[in-house]
Amino acid sequence: MAAPSGDVYALYRVHRHTWEVSEDEQDPARANFGYRIITRYSADGEVLASALCCPSYGDKTASAVANGSDINLCVLPDGTLAVSARPDRTTLIAPDLSRVLATYDSNDHRPFEEFTPGNGFAGSIGVTPSGRLLCSVSEYGVWGYGSSLANIVGFTDGALTPGSRPVIEAIASLDPEPAHQSDDDLKSHVHHQGRPVGRDHRPRPALTEPVADEDRLSRWRDSRLGRPVPLADDLFVVPVFAKIFRSGNRGRPFLFALVDDQGEMTGRLQGLDAYHDSPFTGFCFTLASDPRRGRVFHLNRYGLYAWNKAGVLRARLDTAAKPFKPLVHFTLTACSPEGDLLLVHRKQHLVLRVPAPDDLSGLAAAVENALRAYARQRTALKKAWAPVNWHWVDTSAPVHRL
Known part of the structure; x- marks a missing residue:
């Protein structure tokens, strides 16, 4: 996730588990561990700071960051880093990663714990060019399950701050x-x-209702809501994916819906x-948007x-073509404020920034050049850092425990 300042934030997880090691093992060379790590990089790739949070072992309440599923990052208009997870757990962190500013936690641990309503905010956040916040929100009982799943898309015109949780206007379900x-x-x-969402009150028709006939097998039951992204101040892309089966799912229906700020589905990505x-x-369910250029x-x-x-x-780069075969090893995470694509190599744990041209007819050349440069730069980094199994270790930047 890139900030307007040019800094880039990366979120990842490290863990070690050995089955015969007890949870109270004191030897750090043997003890099991697990953390989420947020690292802040400068625009030229220098490590500026890291933060450890959400431990998997020991005192799991020691972290002030609200942990959950599908955890993700967003840089708010004032530079604050928002860490969100399902269901509706949002933590605000100082830009330098030094401290937690506020935690909005739904306290929803169903079906494992009795539910006492908290003050949660959203499971994901995106920012439009004018500073609106595009959010996904979870609800209990989606498709009859006894847990909370993402079910609502909405936006807020107010700012999310440590002292203020704005109202989200729901536009889609x-x-x-x-x-x-x-x-x-x-x-x-x-x-x-004008009324709180819940029980029998939410936007209708649901995203899946107009396209019910496209999923003949399950009619979109047990479908999942992806992370919505802004395409403009008043236009958003909302991904929906049909039920996933244990057997092969290639060919299952999906929908990248265009939804305006009045809740009307105006079309889809074609x-x-x-x-x-x-x-x-x-x-591969992620979308990345450049709302500045639409x-x-x-x-x-x-x-x-x-x-x-x-x-x-406007552009399709086939990974079967030789110049673009390396793309199968990357995950698209986001666009920078300038519209550059941020790709992460899943095995080598490196971030590649691809400049996206104003004219998308030039995207193929831009990606091809970036992939060639990646190979050269990776070799140079490997010589300088000597990673072990593509794990890169830096000891120069401060490490904070949140």
Whole structure:
């Protein structure tokens, strides 16, 4: 995740587990451990600081960062780093990673613990050019499950600060009728038509209802809501993926819906084939947007795709083509404020910044040049850092425990 200042934040996890080692093992050379780590880099790749949080062993309450599923980062307009996770756990961290500024936690641990409503905010956050916050929010009972899943998309015009949790205006839903809800499940900070979302009140029709016939196998039941991204101040892309089966899922339906700030589905990202361009292979479900120039990108095992604001596919780089074969090893994480693509190599743990040209017809050349430069720069870094199994170790920057 890139900040307007040029800094880049990376979120990852390190862990070690040996089955015969007890949880109270004191020898650090043998003890099991697990942490999430956030690292801040300068624009030229220098490590500025790291923060350890969310321990998997020992006192798990020692961290002030609210842990959860599908954890993600967002840099807010004032530079604060927001760490969000499902269900609706948002932690605000100082830009230099030195301290936690505030924690908004839903306290929803169902079905493992009795539910006492907290003050959660969102499971993911995106920022529009004017500073609106595009959010996804979880609800209990989605598709009848006894846990909370992402179900609502909304935005807020107010600022999220350590002392202020703004109201989210809900504009879209996935499951229109979650089960088993009570008054405790009403979202006091998420409104639709002036009332809190919950029980039988949320935006309709749901995203899946207009396209119900496209999923003949399950009719979108057990589908999942991906992380929405802003395409403009008043236009968003909301990804929806059909139910995942244990057997092969290539060819399963998916939807990249264009939704405006009034909740109307105005269209979809066009030009993808459900089989030949399937994001289900490798579960590549991430979209990255450049709202300043009105474009959105997607990378999966079969290609890198770019659309304009109207949802028209403007570029497709086939990973079967020799110049773009290395793309299958990368994950698209985000766009920088300037619109550059930020790709992460899944094995070598390096971030590649790809300058995206104003004219998307030049995207192929830009990506090809970036991949060639990556090979040279990786070799130089490997000589300088001598990583072991592609684990890069830096001891010069401060490390904070949050």
